[in-house]
Amino acid sequence: MTDRAPARDGARPSRSRPAMPSIATDVLVCGSSDRGDDGAPIAAAAALRADLPDDVRVRVVGRLDIDDLLDVPAGARVVIVDAAIGIRPGEIVELPLTGLLGGRERVRPRSSHALAIPEVIGLAGLLRGRPLEGRVVVIGGVGFGLGTSLSPAVARAIPALVRAIRDAVERDGA
Numbered sequence: 001m002t003d004r005a006p007a008r009d010g011a012r013p014s015r016s017r018p019a020m021p022s023i024a025t026d027v028l029v030c031g032s033s034d035r036g037d038d039g040a041p042i043a044a045a046a047a048l049r050a051d052l053p054d055d056v057r058v059r060v061v062g063r064l065d066i067d068d069l070l071d072v073p074a075g076a077r078v079v080i081v082d083a084a085i086g087i088r089p090g091e092i093v094e095l096p097l098t099g100l101l102g103g104r105e106r107v108r109p110r111s112s113h114a115l116a117i118p119e120v121i122g123l124a125g126l127l128r129g130r131p132l133e134g135r136v137v138v139i140g141g142v143g144f145g146l147g148t149s150l151s152p153a154v155a156r157a158i159p160a161l162v163r164a165i166r167d168a169v170e171r172d173g174a
Contacts (some may be wrong), residue, residue: 024055024102025134025169026072030082031167032066035143037154041081044139044161051162057170064117069124069132078167080117081161083154087140092164094137108162118131120143135168 012043034037045058052058061068064080072078078097087093117136125131139161142151152157 023057023073023076025057025079026144027056027058027076027079027081027165027169028064028068029058029060030062030080031060033063034117034148035145036143036145036147036149037084037139037151038081038144039140039148039165040139040150040158040161043158044076044081044165047158047162048157048165051166052169055104060106062069065119066124066127067105068129069120071150072132079130079165080134080136081165082117082136082138083141083144085141087138088153089140089142089151090159091140092137092157094135096167097132097134097136099136135171137164137168 027045027046031038031041033042042060045060049058056057060069064082069078080097084093121132139154139157141154
C-alpha cells in the first residue's frame with residue numbers, strides 16, 4: 001500500500017481500515033495447559049474459535065483477573081470457561097454468573113486465581129457500576145498437577161465442552 005498525497009489543507013487523509021465488529025460476547029478461557037485437567041478449557045477454545053460468529057471474542061486469560069472483566073465491552077455478555085473441582089471428572093456444568101455469587105453451588109472453579117472467581121465477578125461489577133451479564137461453563141477435573149496430559153474422562157469430554165461453550169454464547173441473555 002502506498003501513501004496518498006496530502007489533502008489540500010495539508011492534513012494526510014486517513015487510511016481506510018476494515019471496521020472491527022462490535023463485541024457481543026467475550027469468552028474468557030481460564031486454565032493452564034501445563035497443569036493437567038486445568039488445560040481442558042484451552043483445548044476446547046482451540047477447537048471452538050473457527051465456529052463462532054465475528055462478534056464473539058475468545059481470550060485465553062489463564063487466571064481470571066478483575067482487569068479481564070473490566071475489559072469486557074459495555075453491553076457485551078461474558079462466558080467464563082474453567083476447569084473445576086466438586087463435580088465428576090468430565091462433567092460439564094453451565095450456570096449464570098450470579099450462580100457463583102451466592103456461594104451455594106457445589107462447583108468450585110479450579111484455576112489458581114488471585115481472588116476466587118465469585119469475588120472477581122462481584123468486584124468487577126462494582127467497579128463497572130453494573131453487574132456483568134453472562135454465564136460460567138466449567139468442566140470437572142481430577143488431576144491439576146504438573147503435566148500436559150488431560151485425564152481420560154476430561155479428554156473424552158472436550159467435544160461436549162466445545163458444544164456447551166457454543167450453546168452459552170448463543171443463549172439469549174447469556
